[in-house]
Amino acid sequence: MRLSLDFYQKDAITLARDLLGKYLVRNIDGEEVIAKMVETEAYVGPEDKACHAYQNKRTKRTEAMFKRGGYTYVYLIYGMYNCFNVVADPKEKPEAVLIRAVEPIKGLEIVKQNRSIKSKRKQDLTNGPGKLCQALDIDKSLNDYDLTNGNNLYIKDSKRRNKGNYDIISDRRINIDYAEEYRDKPWRFYIKGNNFVSKR
DNA sequence: CCTGCGATCGTCT
DNA sequence: GACGATCGCAGGA
Numbered sequence: 001m002r003l004s005l006d007f008y009q010k011d012a013i014t015l016a017r018d019l020l021g022k023y024l025v026r027n028i029d030g031e032e033v034i035a036k037m038v039e040t041e042a043y044v045g046p047e048d049k050a051c052h053a054y055q056n057k058r059t060k061r062t063e064a065m066f067k068r069g070g071y072t073y074v075y076l077i078y079g080m081y082n083c084f085n086v087v088a089d090p091k092e093k094p095e096a097v098l099i100r101a102v103e104p105i106k107g108l109e110i111v112k113q114n115r116s117i118k119s120k121r122k123q124d125l126t127n128g129p130g131k132l133c134q135a136l137d138i139d140k141s142l143n144d145y146d147l148t149n150g151n152n153l154y155i156k157d158s159k160r161r162n163k164g165n166y167d168i169i170s171d172r173r174i175n176i177d178y179a180e181e182y183r184d185k186p187w188r189f190y191i192k193g194n195n196f197v198s199k200r
Numbered sequence: 201c202c203t204g205c206g207a208t209c210g211t212c213t
Numbered sequence: 214g215a216c217g218a219t220c221g222c223a224g225g226a
Contacts, residue, residue: 041218050218061211079208081219098218117221130219140210175218 002156005148008069012042012088012095015069016189019086019097021166023105023156026136033107033136035126036158039100039190039197041173043085045093050179053094064144065094072153074133074143081130082139086147086155100174100188101127103196104135111135127198167192174199 003022008015019037026033043051052075053065064073065087073085073096085096104111104126115125115135126132133139138153147154170186177183190197 043218052218059212075218076210078217078219079210083218085218100218119221124221128219173218178217 002148002154005068005070008086008088008148009090010069010088012044012097013187015086015088015095016040016042016097016187017168019099019155020168020189020191021158023158024099024102024136025154025156026107026138027152028110028137031107031110033110034105035102035111035132035136036105037099037102037155038194039188041098041100041189042088042187043096043098044187045089045095048179048185049182050173050176051094051096056094062094065096066092067144070146070148072142072145072147074138074140074145076140077130082133083129084133084136084138084142098129099132100129101190101194101196101198102132102135103194123195127196129198169200171200 019040022037024035024037046056053062061075064071067087068091069088071087073087074082077083085098088095111125114137117124126135142153145153169190169192171188172184173188
């Protein structure tokens, strides 16, 4: 079942944990790709020096983070890759969860097409924030997109019985050395033992 | 296995 | 004008 509005109205750290194991669903020209989210990072609003909305910095780019939970925040990084975030919290609280890695569940052929790589290791298809955006064809056209309404992109519960009963590891976030005392906050979360996690 | 490096461009100063 | 919530490749151990 698609996650409802209230699921997202919580702080980014809680949401980052709760999103693990949930299914990200992407419709590309009628073809469905489904991927399980296995690694996330919380970006915790005005206080967090690693967050784009640090000190409530409000620009065209960060505007989506100020939406209520359940919207997307997608931005271009290093001129060539996209990063996909799920906005948390009620309106005006700029917190979001970066999806760092997913595990393909359905539509593997499409994923392989979207990712033309030499590596034959399956995990290299989606074990990174830029990689999974390529794999699921997520770019800025899906920024500021309502995950609770649209059909192009949404999140659903896995039907499995393991309702979030994963062993969850928390660790430092990746590549935010500039964030001073927030650099080492344990706000990255991943499913223990999962092969698609980008870094352990 | 690991480290270093270049690619590439929208966004903000 | 500078830079980045990254990636893939090359080269060495």
